[in-house]
Amino acid sequence: MVPPLNIGIIRDERFLRHQTGLSHPETPQRLSVVHRMLDYDFAASFRERSAEPATLEQVEALHTPDYVRMVIATARRRFTNLAADTTASSESCFTSFLAAGACIRGARELLAGDYQAALALVRPPGHHAQPAKAEGFCILNNLGITALELVRRGLKRVLIVDWDLHHGNGLQKVFYESPEVFYFSSHHLHSYPHTGDWEEAGAGAGEGYTVNLCLPPGADDNDVVELYRQLLPTVVERYRPQIILVAAGFDAHREDPLSNLSMSAAGFGALGQLVADLGPRGCGAPVLLALEGGYEPTDLAECLRQVLLAWQGDPTMLERASSDRGAQWAEQARAVHRRYGVWMD
Ligand SMILES: [Zn+2]
Structure with a gap:
């Protein structure tokens, strides 16, 4: 029997106020369906906390003051296009500060042992947001701001795992030269934003601290879980993270309107179990999952349900799955990273 974890949820109705327009995939409904799932399937099982906004100082540790002024100005208008694919309603500025602050609160309470x-x-x-611009539905870089805040508070080794369908180009850019924040991403290379090739591995003092795993169309649960099971334990063992932050997008689900991969909720459950086994049940590092993509609300809710069941100790359906393709991709990553000697000799 795997021991259940002590689980906290940062949940706040105010996140529904960020409006994106009629035809945008990033809708408030995504969260309201997840909230219903929590109430129906896990009533009162978790410690629930509301969110609190990040401070201007925390946000400006990552974003430029000019950009932050531009975001604040959106509060005075009904709708503003911050980028071709990223809109802001009058409530979006506050909601964005709240999203970054929610991640900081979650990380702080994890580190306090709550x-x-x-x-x-x-x-x-958040994971596409750049220091000076919005993109990819992201306004502020929630986990980037959180990681910088943790480093400011003295942490030396923050591991970010990004399993969203898309490469977190904002996160990679901010931490590309930093050994204090290790960025580990799997994504489909030939989707937006077309960054994150195997060879992009960090620079300067951060060389070897960025891992990019490029998945071909059709990659399924077994492929992705095998890839993670072959690599992530080594990264955790060598890097010894003090906390694991997960950029948890679920748009690699096969039913997602943006997906060209073939994952199911069971695959995400297995990834959730892996980070729990390596972090809280393994080296002791707590784990924070922050929602990124996932645009089919019912499947998004089911993916999160599977992660929560794994955290509660239910064995996942992929306990003994394996994949030759996943093993080959793991070897490809090792071949790139052997030269840096950070987590692979
Ligand atoms: Zn995505």
């Missing part, structure tokens, strides 16, 4: 694993149910998402 719980071992936490889920920050935030929107807008």
